[in-house]
Amino acid sequence: MAPRVLVVGSINMDLIVQCRRVPEQGETIHGQALHTAPGGKGANQAVACSRLRASTTMVGRVGEDEFGPKLRAGLASDGVDVHAVPVDREAPSGVALILLEEGAHNRIIVIKGANARLGEEDIAAAVPILRNVDAVVMPLEVPLPVVKAIAAQARAAGVRSVLDAGPATPDAVAAGLPALVDVISPNQTEAEAFTAMPVRDVPGAHKAARRLHEMGARDVVLKLGEEGCYWVGNDGEEHAPAFAIEPVDTTAAGDAFTGCLAVSLAQGMAMPEAIHRANAAGALACLGFGAQPSMPTAEALDSFLQQRAG
Numbered sequence: 001m002a003p004r005v006l007v008v009g010s011i012n013m014d015l016i017v018q019c020r021r022v023p024e025q026g027e028t029i030h031g032q033a034l035h036t037a038p039g040g041k042g043a044n045q046a047v048a049c050s051r052l053r054a055s056t057t058m059v060g061r062v063g064e065d066e067f068g069p070k071l072r073a074g075l076a077s078d079g080v081d082v083h084a085v086p087v088d089r090e091a092p093s094g095v096a097l098i099l100l101e102e103g104a105h106n107r108i109i110v111i112k113g114a115n116a117r118l119g120e121e122d123i124a125a126a127v128p129i130l131r132n133v134d135a136v137v138m139p140l141e142v143p144l145p146v147v148k149a150i151a152a153q154a155r156a157a158g159v160r161s162v163l164d165a166g167p168a169t170p171d172a173v174a175a176g177l178p179a180l181v182d183v184i185s186p187n188q189t190e191a192e193a194f195t196a197m198p199v200r201d202v203p204g205a206h207k208a209a210r211r212l213h214e215m216g217a218r219d220v221v222l223k224l225g226e227e228g229c230y231w232v233g234n235d236g237e238e239h240a241p242a243f244a245i246e247p248v249d250t251t252a253a254g255d256a257f258t259g260c261l262a263v264s265l266a267q268g269m270a271m272p273e274a275i276h277r278a279n280a281a282g283a284l285a286c287l288g289f290g291a292q293p294s295m296p297t298a299e300a301l302d303s304f305l306q307q308r309a310g
Contacts, residue, residue, distance in 0.1 A: 002053055002054055002055045003053075003054045003135070003263055003266035004055045004132065004133040004266070005046075005054045005055070005056045005134065005137060005262055005263060005266060006056075006057050006126065006133045006135075006136045006137070007043075007046040007049065007057070007059070007136070007137045007138075008042065008137075008138050008142065008146065008147070008150050009043070009045065009046075009058075009059075009115075009137070009141060009142055010040040010043065010094055010110075010112070010115040011060045011061070011071050011094060011115065012038075012039045012071075012093070012094035012110065012115070012141075013037075013067040013070070013096070014039035014040075014095075014096045014290065015034065015035075015036055015095060015096070015097050015098065016034065016035040016036070016037060016098045016251070017097070017098065017099050017100065018033045018034075018100050019031045019099060019101060019102075020032070022101060037291055037292060038070065038074040038292045039251075039292060040060075040071075040096070041164060041255055042058065043058065043060065043071065043074075043075060044255035044259070044291045044292055045137050045255045045259040046075060046078075046137075047292045047295045048255060048256050048259025048260060048263075048281065048295040048296075049259045049262060050078050050079040051078060051297045052259065052260055052281075052298045052301065053298045056080050056081065057080070057084065057133070058081065058084065059085070059122055059125055059126045059129070060085050060118065060122075061088045061091075061115060061117060061118055061122070062087055062088065063088055063091055063092035063093035063094075063114045064089045064092075065092045067093040067095070068093045071093060072085055072087075074292065084122070084125040084126065084129065088114040088117055090114075091116070091117050093113050093114055094110065094111060094112050095113060096108055097110075097111075098251055100249060104248060104250050106251050108251075110167075112141065115142050119143065119145075119146065123146055123153075126150055126153070130154060130159055131157050131159075134159070134160070134266035135161070135262045136150060136154045136160070136161050137161075137162045137164065137258065137259070137262045138151065138161065138163050138164070139164040139165075139166060139255075139258075140163075140164070140168065140169065141166075141167065144169075144172055144175055151163070151177070151180040151181050154181075155180065160182045161180075161181045161183070162181070162183040162258065162262045163185065164186075164254070164258045165185065165190045165191075168189070168190035169193070170193075173194050178212050178215040178220075181217060182217075183219045183221060183265070184212060184219075185220075185221040185222070185257070185258055187223045187224075188200075188222070188223070188224060188225070191205070191208040191209070191212065192208070194208075194212060194215075195208045195211045197211060201227075202224070202227060202230065205227075206230055206237075209230050209231070209232040209237070210237075213232045218234055219271060221271075221275060223254050223282075224242070225242070225253075227241070227242060228240045228241040228242035229278075231271060231272075233271055235270075235271065236271070238275075240272070240275045240276060242282070243280060243283040243304075245286055245287060248286060248288065248289055249286065249289045249294065250286050252290075252294060253282040253283075256281040256282050256284065256285035256294070257278045257281055257285075260274075260278040260280075260282075260296075260301070261274050261275065264277050277301065277305070281301055284300060284301065284304055
């Protein structure tokens with residue numbers, strides 16, 4: 001039976017500007033190309049889960065604009081259940097402006113739009129779904145009260161919760177989120193925001209992950225980009241190195257990682273195996289262009305792991 005996953009989070013249209021470098025203050029430069037692609041951390045993670053053969057339901061909002069129907073249709077075409085993704089007539093769809101530099105590095109500005117309007121109605125829609133899934137995934141691109149409420153409902157229902165802690169904010173830190181979720185998976189910047197500790201290398205990641213664990217998270221999986229990730233949990237800890245690749249676009253690699261981690265855990269895998277697969281999913285996402293288009297399928301993931309095992 002396929003694992004069942006609920007994702008409560010953001011849905012954006014990404015506007016991707018390819019450029020050799022980002023401009024300095026007051027400077028104008030010529031870009032190389034402009035692309036649009038569906039994105040948003042929540043939607044990316046939902047697509048990642050669905051492509052890895054999980055029965056996936058999305059809770060979120062889109063606007064009544066030209067992007068809204070495209071975003072809903074894109075999710076549905078990837079097998080994501082969108083019955084709990086209403087059209088919000090009071091706000092536009094969320095948008096992310098992504099500056100993609102040579103070397104596959106990116107800088108992102110997010111305009112929340114309809115994502116900022118998730119509230120009581122969306123929590124009410126999520127609760128009956130949550131009671132019938134194996135895992136719930138949440139990023140921080142939607143209002144904090146919604147994330148806290150879903151985490152509390154998941155804890156009460158005995159459903160594993162996975163928090164992709166981005167973007168980290170002072171309010172999220174003050175809310176004590178690590179103690180409310182089962183798995184917290186920040187990147188380096190987000191881990192620094194939560195712990196006020198520098199995360200520049202593996203030893204720094206070890207210290208920050210242990211601090212997050214002390215703050216109440218049952219498992220901390222700290223994403224380190226090309227250095228892999230560092231796990232600290234009730235059952236152990238380890239540094240899991242990344243797979244060596246030549247990246248094309250690193251956008252949403254963390255979302256592929258989080259989605260795969262959630263699906264693997266929902267399938268009953270132990271954390272080290274789940275992390276190994278998540279590292280592979282993140283690597284594969286870096287080999288494609290755009291957010292959702294680069295989320296790997298189960299077949300691609302299995303093939304990649306078989307090749308690298310040899």
